Amino acid sequence: MRCKCIIAALALLSLSACSTVKPWERDLLAKPHMALDADPLQTAFDDHIYFSKEASSGGRGFGGGGCGCN
Amino acid sequence: MQLKDKQLGKRLALATGALLGGVQAQAGDSDWLVSSAVLVYSESDDRVQAVEPVLNLRRDFNDESSLNLRVVYDALTGSSPNGAMAANIAQTFTSASAAARLAGADEDEQNQYEGRGSYTIAPGDLPLDSSFEDTRTTLSLGWSKPLNSGYTLNLGGAYSSEGDFTSMSVNGAIARDFNNKATTLSLGLNLESDTSTPNGGVPAALSTYAQRSTAGTEDTKQVVDLMLGVTQVINRRWLMQFNFGLSESSGYHNDPYKILTVADSGNLITDPYDNENYLYLMESRPEDRQKISLFWQNKVAVGADDAIDVGYRYMTDDWGVNSHTLDLTYHWALTEHLYLEPHYRYYTQTAANFWLPFLATGEDVTVTGSDVTALVDSASSDPRLAAFSANTLGLKVGVPLRKDEEMSLRLEYYQQQDENSLKDVAAGSNLDGQSQFAELSASWIQLGYTFRW
Numbered sequence: 001m002r003c004k005c006i007i008a009a010l011a012l013l014s015l016s017a018c019s020t021v022k023p024w025e026r027d028l029l030a031k032p033h034m035a036l037d038a039d040p041l042q043t044a045f046d047d048h049i050y051f052s053k054e055a056s057s058g059g060r061g062f063g064g065g066g067c068g069c070n
Numbered sequence: 071m072q073l074k075d076k077q078l079g080k081r082l083a084l085a086t087g088a089l090l091g092g093v094q095a096q097a098g099d100s101d102w103l104v105s106s107a108v109l110v111y112s113e114s115d116d117r118v119q120a121v122e123p124v125l126n127l128r129r130d131f132n133d134e135s136s137l138n139l140r141v142v143y144d145a146l147t148g149s150s151p152n153g154a155m156a157a158n159i160a161q162t163f164t165s166a167s168a169a170a171r172l173a174g175a176d177e178d179e180q181n182q183y184e185g186r187g188s189y190t191i192a193p194g195d196l197p198l199d200s201s202f203e204d205t206r207t208t209l210s211l212g213w214s215k216p217l218n219s220g221y222t223l224n225l226g227g228a229y230s231s232e233g234d235f236t237s238m239s240v241n242g243a244i245a246r247d248f249n250n251k252a253t254t255l256s257l258g259l260n261l262e263s264d265t266s267t268p269n270g271g272v273p274a275a276l277s278t279y280a281q282r283s284t285a286g287t288e289d290t291k292q293v294v295d296l297m298l299g300v301t302q303v304i305n306r307r308w309l310m311q312f313n314f315g316l317s318e319s320s321g322y323h324n325d326p327y328k329i330l331t332v333a334d335s336g337n338l339i340t341d342p343y344d345n346e347n348y349l350y351l352m353e354s355r356p357e358d359r360q361k362i363s364l365f366w367q368n369k370v371a372v373g374a375d376d377a378i379d380v381g382y383r384y385m386t387d388d389w390g391v392n393s394h395t396l397d398l399t400y401h402w403a404l405t406e407h408l409y410l411e412p413h414y415r416y417y418t419q420t421a422a423n424f425w426l427p428f429l430a431t432g433e434d435v436t437v438t439g440s441d442v443t444a445l446v447d448s449a450s451s452d453p454r455l456a457a458f459s460a461n462t463l464g465l466k467v468g469v470p471l472r473k474d475e476e477m478s479l480r481l482e483y484y485q486q487q488d489e490n491s492l493k494d495v496a497a498g499s500n501l502d503g504q505s506q507f508a509e510l511s512a513s514w515i516q517l518g519y520t521f522r523w
Contacts (some may be wrong), residue, residue, distance in 0.1 A: 020509060025306045025338060033409075034144055036301070036367060038379075041107045041124055043481065044142075046471075049111065049200050049484075053510060055100045055419055058315050059365035059383035062241060062260040062272040062295045062445040 082100070103128040103474060114511045117198065118148040135215040142374035144206035144232075151508055153328035153451045154350055155428045156196050157338055157500040162347055163279075164188040178276075196508045199327065205347035206232035220247040224258070234326075237264045245249035252303040260295040268326035275354035276444040279329050280344035291321030307371040315363040323355040330451045331428040332435055332442075336499025339431070342440035348438070351429060352448040361387040375403035383467065390423035392454070407471065413464035414484070422455040424448035427493050456507050457489040480516040485509070 018043040021029075028034060037043050043060065105126040109128045112119050125140045130136075152163060156327030191197045212226035222245040230237040265273065271284030299313045329350040332339055339347040367381040381397040396416045404410045426449050429435045464482035471477065488507040495501040 001393060002072065011144075021303050021306055023250065026303070028307055028374070030310055030368075031375070031377075032228060033375075033377050033403075033487075034309060034369050034371060036309065038401075038516075040261060041105055041518060042516060043123070043260075044140075045107070045109045045122070045514075046482075049512075049514065050417070052458070052513070053153060053454060053484075054393070055387075055389075055391045055422065056363075056383070056385040056395065056417075058295065058297075058317060058361070059313060059363045059395070060299065060367070060381070062239075062258070062315075062317075 101129070102523045103130075103520065104361075105521045107516055109514055109516045111514040113148065113514065115196075115198075116149055116200075116232045116513075118146055118150060118202065120144060120146045123143045133215075135213070137215075137375075138210075138212040138226075139208045140208075142206075142208040142210075144204075144208075146202070146204045146206070148202055150202040150327070151202045151453065152197050152199040153190075153325075153330055153353060154197040155331040155333075155451070155501055155506065156191075156194055156445065158502070158504065159338065159500055160190055160193055160194050161197060161338070162188065162190045163205070163350075164347075166322065166324040167390075194504070196273040196505070198395075206230060206235075216334070220251075221245065222247075232352040234267050234269055235264065236267075237262060239263070239293075241295075245299075246293050251400065253342065256297075256299040256301075256303040258295075258297045258299070260293070260297075260373070262293040262295070264291040264293070264321075266290070266322055266326060267289070272322070272450055273324075273326055275324065276351050276446075276449065278341060278343055278442055279350035280341045280347060281354060281510070288466070289322035292325060293317065293319040309369045311365070311367045313365040315361075315365070317361040317363070318358075320358045323357065323359060325450070325452055326352075326354055328450060328452050330354040330449055331501070332431065332437065333428050333495070333499070333501055334431040334437070336495030336501040338500045339437060342437070342442065349442070351435065351442070351444065351449070353452065354444075354448050355450055356448050359387055359389055361385060377401040389455070390421065391419055393417065393419035407469055409468045409470070411464075411468065411480075413466065415462035415464075416459070419457065419460040420449070421457040421490060423455075425450055425452070425455040427451055427456075427490070428501065430493070453486075453508055457509065458509070459489055460484060460486045475521045476519070478516075478518040480518075482514050482516075484512045486511070 032038060037060070047057065094294040099439060102220055105128070107124050109120070109122040111122065122142065122144045124140065127139045148362045154161060154163070180206055189200060208228060208230040210226065210228035212220060212224065214224045216222045224243040224245070224313065225241070227240045228238070239260055239262035241258060241260040245254050245256035247254050265330070266300040268483045272286050272289050274283040275286045277283040278286055295315065295317045296315055297315045301309070301311045304310055329352055332349040332351060341347050341349040363383060363385040365381070365383045367379070370378045372378060379401070383395040385391070399411055399413045401411050424446065426434060428451065429449060431437055434444070434446050434449065436445060462482055462484045464480060466480040468476060468478040486509045488509055490507050492506055
């Protein structure tokens with residue numbers, strides 16, 4: 001498992017070597033809806049709901065917490 | 071173009087902002103960006119209902135640093151499964167939490183709680199504790215500051231308080247841009263300390279429900295999270311993020327109000343300490359938990375104004391829970407001032423290795439006279455630790471009014487499906503034919519308004 005993670009991370013890093021997107025070509029990526037977390041409040045609501053109903057949390061950010069969720 | 075590049079650079083650098091609770095980069099304006107929203111959450115069968123308003127204030131400063139403040143208030147009411155199994159005979163419960171609440175209540179509150187300290191569940195119904203009621207307030211703070219040599223520092227903290235639970239956390243992350251800001255690497259650390267002060271005291275693990283043995287009035291849990299993230303611009307239309315997270319928590323993980331039914335060949339047993347009620351034991355979970363998560367997200371621009379968002383998460387822990395989450399959203403811009411976002415999420419998890427729908431005598435517990443001895447170290451019937459899958463369908467309608475001003479309305483529907491194999495019960499017994507997992511369905515509406523102030 002650990003080995004696979006390192007390989008995946010290295011594979012992603014290697015992508016940087018072939019990225020040829022110039023700054024002036026980033027018009028689409030700069031639009032608000034293209035943000036990785038375009039609506040942080042929505043993300044926070046959903047993370048909290050799923051944290052309180054499922055055994056998994058985190059991934060995008062630090063997982064859950066701040067809730068007794070009884 | 072330069073401004074757009076700057077915006078993107080900040081977004082990439084602040085990918086770590088996501089680690090700190092979703093701070094989003096904005097242009098460097100000198101006033102506050104106010105994001106407000108209210109969530110109304112409702113579970114079917116009169117289970118948990120919640121109303122949750124939130125206010126987020128963000129300010130960007132001339133030195134490209136930014137400050138983020140958030141206040142969340144959560145009001146919860148309704149019924150929560152107490153952990154006992156449905157049976158073909160009536161079951162009566164007197165919850166420690168309700169009894170403690172009644173003991174400390176004034177006259178008005180006693181009237182309000184009348185009849186809720188003790189409750190009887192009809193044959194075939196899921197045992198729900200209707201005394202569930204809580205409010206929660208969370209304050210969080212985040213600060214981001216670009217440093218020299220392409221580094222960005224993020225620091226944050228959060229405080230959360232509810233009637234029987236308090237949580238405090240601090241976090242920090244450092245991000246570094248490479249390759250003309252096409253690549254961002256980030257490393258984040260979160261430290262959290264939680265304190266549980268259950269109504270009626272901390273129940274002794276696997277003690278009988280009727281005995282009410284307690285192990286003090288409070289217990290604590292410490293959590294350390296570590297996260298490594300990579301954000302990569304693949305091409306003009308494709309942005310990708312990959313996170314690897316490690317989490318270690320130690321201390322009190324129990325739900326202090328959850329119990330388990332004890333059954334002998336599927337039949338309920340009279341509690342040796344309370345002849346009028348059946349035997350239930352308080353749940354017990356391991357004191358340590360280690361989790362590993364992998365998260366992969368892709369944002370792909372479609373045409374000039376649309377986008378696909380595809381996310382996948384794998385999580386595994388040493389409790390035996392393995393989960394997969396797939397999340398799909400399409401941003402569909404109908405006009406400059408109207409967009410739709412259909413959303414689908416699929417989730418599946420395996421059960422924790424100590425999840426049991428009930429405790430069977432001879433197998434999980436022995437009962438000899440008034441001597442009740444658990445044969446297992448840990449046991450919980452909490453449906454959150456069971457095997458299930460879940461589907462969420464949602465739709466958001468957004469109305470961008472001008473730059474940094476938007477109204478939105480979102481509706482989501484969530485449905486769980488039981489994936490557990492049935493634990494054996496004798497034919498014709500009290501538990502025969504009864505559901506061993508209560509599938510949850512819930513829906514929520516979110517109304518949001520963002521503006522500059």
